[in-house]
Amino acid sequence: MKTRFNTYDIVCMVAELQRLIGMRVNQVYDIDNKTYVIRLQRSEEKSVLLFESANRFHTTQFEWPKNVAPSGFTMKLRKHLKNKRLEKLSQLGIDRIVDLQFGSGEAAYHVILELYDRGNIVLTDFEWTILNVLRPHVEGDKVRFAVKEKYPLDRAKTSYEAPNADALKEIFGKSKPGDNIKKILNPNLEYGAAVIDHVLLENGLAGNMKVSQDPTKGFYMERDLDKLVTALKQAEMMIENGKNQIAKGYIIQKREERPNPEGGGPNYLLTNQDFHPMLFAQTKNQPHTEYETFDRAVDEFYSALEGQKIDLKTVHVEREAIKKLQNVRKDHDKRITELERLQLEDRKAAEMISRNEPLIEQARLAIQAAIANQMSWDDIKLLVKTAQDNNDPVASSIKQLKLNTNHITLLLQDPYDDGNSEDDECDERLKPMLVDIDLSLTAFANARRYYDQKRTAAKKQQKTLESADKALKSAERKTKQTLKEAHTISNISKARKTYWFEKFYWFISSDNYLVIAGRDQQQNELLVKRYMRASDAYVHADVSGAASVLVKCRGAPPSPKALCEAGQAAVAYSVAWEAKVLTRAWWVFGHQVSKSAPTGEYLTTGSFMIRGKKNYLLPELLQFGFSFMFRLEDSCIERHRDDRKSLAPDDSASDVTSTQDTEDEQEIVVSDDDETSDKEESKKESLDTIKEEVTNVKTEKPSDENDRKEKKTPETSPAKVNKETVSEESEIQDNNEEDKNDQESDSDSESSEAGVFNTHIKVDHGTGEVFIASKSRTMSEMSDKSDDSKLLSFPSLPKKGGKKTQKEQKQQEIKKEEKQGPKRGQKSKLKKIKEKYKNQDEEDRALMMELLKPDKSAKDSKKAQKQITKGGKSKAASRLPKIPQPVPVLLEAESDGEEPEPELEQSAPDADIEMLCQLTGCPLPEDELLFAVPVVAPYSSLHNYKFKVKLTPGSNKRGKAAKTAVQVFLREKNSSPRERDLLKAVKEENVARNFPGKVKLSAPQLHKHKK
Secondary structure, eight states, X not given: OOOSOOHHHHHHHHHHGGGGTTOEEEEEEESSSSEEEXXXXXXXXXXXXXXXXXXXXXXXXXXXXXXXXXXXXXXXXXXXXXXXXXXXXXXXXXXXXXXXXXXXXXXOEEEEEEOXXXXXXXXXXXXXXXXXXXXXXXXXXXXEESTTSBOOGGGSOOOOOOOOHHHHHHHHHTSOTTOBHHHHHGGGOSSOHHHHHHHHHHTTOOTTOBBOSSTTSSBOHHHHHHHHHHHHHHHHHHHHHHHHSOOOEEEEEEEEEEOOTTSSSXXXXXXXXXXXXXXXXXXXXXOEEEESSHHHHHHHHHHTHHHHHHHHHHHHHHHHHHHHHHHHHHHHHHHHHHHHHHHHHHHHHHHHHHHTHHHHHHHHHHHHHHHHTTOOHHHHHHHHHHHHHTTOHHHHHEEEEEGGGTEEEEEEOOTTOOSOOOOHHHHHHHSOEEEEEETTSOHHHHHHHHHHHHHHHHHHHHHHHHHHHHHHHHHHHXXXXXXXXXXXXXXXXXXXXXXXXXXXXXXXXXXXXXXXXXXXXXXXXHIIIIIOOTTSEEEEESSXXXXXXXXXXXTSXXXXXXXXXXXXXXXXXXXXXXXXXXXXXXXXXXXGEESOOOTTOOOOTTOEEEESOOEEOOOOOOOEEEEEEEEEOGGGSGGGTTTTOOOOOOHXXXXXXXXXXXXXSOEEEEOSSOTTSOHHHHXXXXXXXXXXXXXXXXXXXXXXXXXXXXXXXXXXXXXXXXXXXXXXXXXXXXXXXXXXXXXXXXXXXXXXXXXXXXXXXXXXXXXXXXXXXXEEEEHHHHHXXXXXXXXXXXXXXXXXXXXXXXXXXXXXXXXXXXXHOSOTXXXXXXXXXXXXXXXXXXXXXXXXXXXXXXXXXXXXXXHHHHHHHHTOOOHHHHTSOOOOOOOSSOOOOOOOSOOOOGGGSTTHHHHHHHHXXXXXXXXXXXXXXXXXXXXXEEGGGGXXXXXXXXXXXXXXXXXXXXXXXXXXXXXXXXXXXXXXXHHHHSOHHHHSTTOOSSEXXXXXXXXXXXX
């Protein structure tokens, strides 16, 4: 298979790519360490130039996978070539070297592409001084390819002129006898092997002709020299014509025979072998495809290589399957033939024994008599040999003594054969043969033994024939299944699309947010610089090795659920997973993350500066899940659009306060090892506990000074809890139990009172203090939302018999407030409220009170209704973080000069949503599925997935655990054949790629599947 350009290819490609002259460099990328891509643009015209060291250069219409982070050589090319105009594209002399000049004058830069030997790419300035080189090396004693050295232009040859007759005679004079023409000419000419073969065939010669002194054989110099000179002149003309015209392209193909999975005759697979700018004489009879231009043909050839490798691998699997089936058939035929041979030999031996009974008996008795006389085995052999020398007929028939097995071997002949039989079969059957005789059995017993062996072989043959059809049908069925699976996997692999986020850790949250995390420092840097927008959420944890996690918010605030799941990922992809330690993660908006360090400080790769408040999340259990998502065919997307419906943060979630830093404005450095993170926070929290130490319960009642004095009495003294571990949920439950009776009796009358009384608990995670906060709103205060939350004292419970109802307490408080009048600083506020609501009558006021009532019908249980009536929060809501509104001023993240990915343009939100809707974890039987994508995510986000196993920190290696999980999925009873095919088609190296570390699998009947 052809893999690199020859001279004629370079000449034709240089001529065709002159259309790129005048286009400016938009961006430079690297595909691998040898292949680079330059994006060119001229007004609305765009083109992508791809070149590979030592092999090729051409434009491409396909999307090639780029490296995650640009290499140093790529960054150097970007620095010098960005926005430069391509001024010249030429071949240096007649060598396989291409020069691309960007810019003009003293601002010119040359990219020199070497397409011979190991190849090279060199960047020079306008004076040909090397600025960077892909492969530094030394040629000989003087030529050095290194930075600051001059590029050697004088090496290149300058002429394609064909040698004359005298030069050819000199070339052939140095050759060895028996060399063919092609081997002699190739090292001495620059045309390339394909061109030389073509012109030789056109002039009645062949490249494999050997030089000979015999006029009747091979290449005879005196006769064929003129033809050779003419042929080489034709090659020279081809090169000159290639410089001045755009050539067509041809891909030469090879027909690979492959088995048909549906049965019947074989079919064929056409694989690409060569690409040429013209249809040469040696390839015109082979299958080929013609293209309008050579550039297009080369692009198609290299872009199809990956798919061709998949097809060839499939053909190999199919051939192996057919070979196994053929081996089964051959083995079956061999066993039948062997049994037939054994039957024939046993029957002939038995017949021979029957016809030579006297001879066998004499020989057997003679050997037995010698053994009975206690003769040694050597003496017995000597005795037999002596008798044979005396021409004893009995001893002459003994050919071997097998006394260790109590057998002797006799040469038996048919005594009734007179030698005149004309029956070939009879002659074959009765010809002399060696027969083993058991000394312990008589002649007739020996004959019977051979007949028994013959009958046993006949029974085996019959059983083999009876089971043959079943065995062959089973083998054929397995072979057809293997061929079908190979064909299916090939189609799936070619249809498989690699999404841009798969190079990171990634998952889709339960409410359809894309969450991506960096695998290392470089990817963390890339996430923030290239992929993060100001409205996205940045999630991190103050623990060594924690990943930088982005929640792609599509312009809207992130949901609490997505933030919790992203926080789980940030902790799981750190040392906390292996240590089995729970810790908190935190999040900020994208505009709070910056790469600019304070004056005099330096941020390493993967480290960022966080400005403003950090919003801490509650610790979550280290529970991940492994599953598969399936790519839907476009017609099936609509029925799955709401599988992961994006949920806006509800009111209950926004009321729950997450722990935030106390300072309004602060600077925090985030790095992968977190040595420079907030030290005060790390001192306050412990990684090995999920409970919160409560040392004080601070209470305060929003009343006047007289009310504060009443706190000294035992009835209104604050409740204090010292060094006692409690949780928010238990506090709320205790309060609900104590006020249960009062709340049920007064729940209907609360809405008609002058105010609404709500209480809830607020925990400060930094200090460990618990505040029992309340909201006391009068009708006028409800209209003013600027002061709707105050701290109230929470009195201790009165003694039994002296308990007051909640209604009486409220009435008493209202009377006190009426007597004392408005508090200090509230006169102006009450005046404004009175002016604002002066036109509001009692009916409007009652309607407003009705609207402010909690919606009890929206809750699922009676317990939840009571908690809402009392102002408490449900357990699920209490664990969701508060979502602060993003700051209107957006700070642009630093850019490394790279052009954003196509998926991340301004219209990206809709494109991302549509892309995520193409993937589903719960396919329906009527869905058409294209391929499967493995996904590792927090277990809570996989609740409605069809295939899933739970991952927790354990001791199983990732690869083994992944294989076990896939086997569990393949044995699912409700899985369809198509789903099993898609799971089998996933490459093993991609299955366990996103596992957090060593894991423990949990799944229903997991041990049964292991067995």
